[in-house]
Amino acid sequence: MLFDIGANLTHSDFKGDLLSVLDRARAAGVHQMAVTGASCEGSQQAVTLSQQFEALFATVGVHPHHAEEVNDGTIEMLAALAASERVVAIGETGLDYFRDFTPRDQQRRAFEAQLDLAVALDKPLFLHERAAAEDFTKILTKYRDRINSVVVHCFTGDAQALSRYLDLDCHIGITGWICDERRGTHLHSLIRDIPSNRLMIETDAPYLLPRTLKPKPKHRRCEPAHLVEVCRFIAALLDKPETQVAAETTQTAQAFFKL
Numbered sequence: 001m002l003f004d005i006g007a008n009l010t011h012s013d014f015k016g017d018l019l020s021v022l023d024r025a026r027a028a029g030v031h032q033m034a035v036t037g038a039s040c041e042g043s044q045q046a047v048t049l050s051q052q053f054e055a056l057f058a059t060v061g062v063h064p065h066h067a068e069e070v071n072d073g074t075i076e077m078l079a080a081l082a083a084s085e086r087v088v089a090i091g092e093t094g095l096d097y098f099r100d101f102t103p104r105d106q107q108r109r110a111f112e113a114q115l116d117l118a119v120a121l122d123k124p125l126f127l128h129e130r131a132a133a134e135d136f137t138k139i140l141t142k143y144r145d146r147i148n149s150v151v152v153h154c155f156t157g158d159a160q161a162l163s164r165y166l167d168l169d170c171h172i173g174i175t176g177w178i179c180d181e182r183r184g185t186h187l188h189s190l191i192r193d194i195p196s197n198r199l200m201i202e203t204d205a206p207y208l209l210p211r212t213l214k215p216k217p218k219h220r221r222c223e224p225a226h227l228v229e230v231c232r233f234i235a236a237l238l239d240k241p242e243t244q245v246a247a248e249t250t251q252t253a254q255a256f257f258k259l
Contacts, residue, residue: 001029001031001032001246001247001250002028002029002030002031002032002201002227002228002231002246002249002250003030003031003032003033003034003200003201003249003250003253003254004025004030004032004033004034004201004202004203004205004224004227005034005126005151005153005173005200005201005202005253005256005257006034006036006059006092006126006153006154006173006175006202006203006204007033007034007035007036007202007203007204007205007223007224008035008036008038008042008204008205008206008207009021009033009035009046009049009056009205009224010035010042010045010046010049011205011206013206013221014205014206014223021223021224021225022053022055022224024223024224024225025055025223025224025225025227026055027225028224028225028227028228029228029246030224030225030227030228031055032055032056032057032250032253032254032259033055033056033057033224034056034057034058034059034088034089034126034257035049035050035056035057035058035059036059036091036092036126036204037058037059037060037061037081037091037092038061038062038063038065038066038092039062039063039066039069040062040066040069040074040077040078043058043059043060043061043062043077043078043081044077044081046058046059046060047060047081047084047086047087050084050086050087051084051086056086057086057087057088057257057259058084058086058087058088059087059088059089059090059091059092059126060078060081060082060087060090060091061078061089061090061091061092061093061114061126062074062078062092062093062110062114063092063093063094063096063128064093064094064095064096064101064102064107064110064111064128065096065099065101065102066102067102067103067106067107067109067110067111068102068106069110070106070109070110070113070114074113075113075114075116075117078090078114078117079117079120079121082117082121082123087123088123088124088257088258088259089123089124089125089126089151089257090114090117090118090121090123090124090125090126091114091125091126091127091128091153092126092127092128092153093110093111093114093115093125093126093127093128094111094127094128094129094132094136095107095108095111095128095129095130095132095135095136095139096128096129096130096131096132097130097131097132097135098130098131098132099130104135107132108135108139111136111139112139112143115139115140115143115147116143118143118147118148119143119146119147122148123148124148124149124150124151124256124257124258125147125148125149125150125151126151126153127140127150127151127152127153127170128153128154129152129157129161130156133157133160133161133164137161137164137165137168140168140170141168144168144169149171149256150168150169150170150171151170151171151172151173151200151256152165152170152171152172152173153173153202153204154173154174154175154177154202154204154208155172155173155174155187156177156183156184156187158186158190159190159193162190162193162194163193166193166194166195166198170198171198171199171200171252171256172194172198172199172200173200173201173202174187174191174194174199174200174201174202174230174234175201175202175203175204175208175230176203176204176208176209176210176211176222176226176229176230177208178191178230178233178234178237179210179211179212179213179229179230179233180208180210180211181211182211188237191234191237191238192237192238196248196252197248197252198252199234199248199249199252200249200252200253200256201227201230201231201234201245201249202227202230203222203223203224203226203227203230204222205221205222205223205224205226206221206222206223207222208222209221209222209226210222210226210229210230210233212229212233213226213229231245231246231249
């Protein structure tokens with residue numbers, strides 16, 4: 001049994017065949033999934049979807065790419081959505097200085113506003129960080145002792161960033177990025193530094209299709225069923241049975257989300 005802690009199932013790529021996608025996930029052993037809310041509209045859709053399927057839960061938040069959306073009304077809307085028993089975390093929020101789709105000062109303000117919300121609601125945090133580790137760490141450190149629990153999802157950073165996040169008692173989410181021979185090989189050694197009770201796995205579907213899949217799919221869309229390959233690849237790096245990694249990451253996710 002596997003838990004995909006981050007799948008963008010409200011993405012338009014799944015509009016035509018979501019039921020089949022969920023069936024394939026179940027058949028592969030992925031029995032629980034958190035649907036990522038990354039914008040105002042996306043968060044509303046994530047909650048609605050999670051209310052329709054027992055296997056699905058939701059996060060509600062605004063990704064740094066959409067930081068310009070965040071105002072007092074946005075925070076009130078997210079708080080209302082978070083009242084649903086299907087909502088397990090605040091996010092996806094954080095900082096992204098790699099794309100810089102919104103000004104960095106707006107990103108920081110939006111991030112802090114959602115950290116305040118997580119504190120007020122006593123909810124776990126589902127966080128995004130890319131090329132922004134220094135500012136991200138500074139801001140998170142100010143809040144960490146008031147926050148329930150934190151996962152840095154889709155971790156792709158270096159050893160220094162990982163050390164910072166583990167020092168802050170964060171959980172770490174690993175995706176199919178680790179299977180990418182072009183840009184993910186640095187994670188092969190770092191994965192051993194993540195304690196088993198801090199490691200969770202995810203697909204970030206429809207993104208980050210594992211490049212180690214055999215046979216290679218004809219399309220580039222990732223889906224929750226591919227979490228099996230992420231688990232397999234990590235198990236090989238850790239010299240552990242796949243069943244052990246599946247059990248450990250699932251138990252950690254269920255505890256993190258209080259399920």
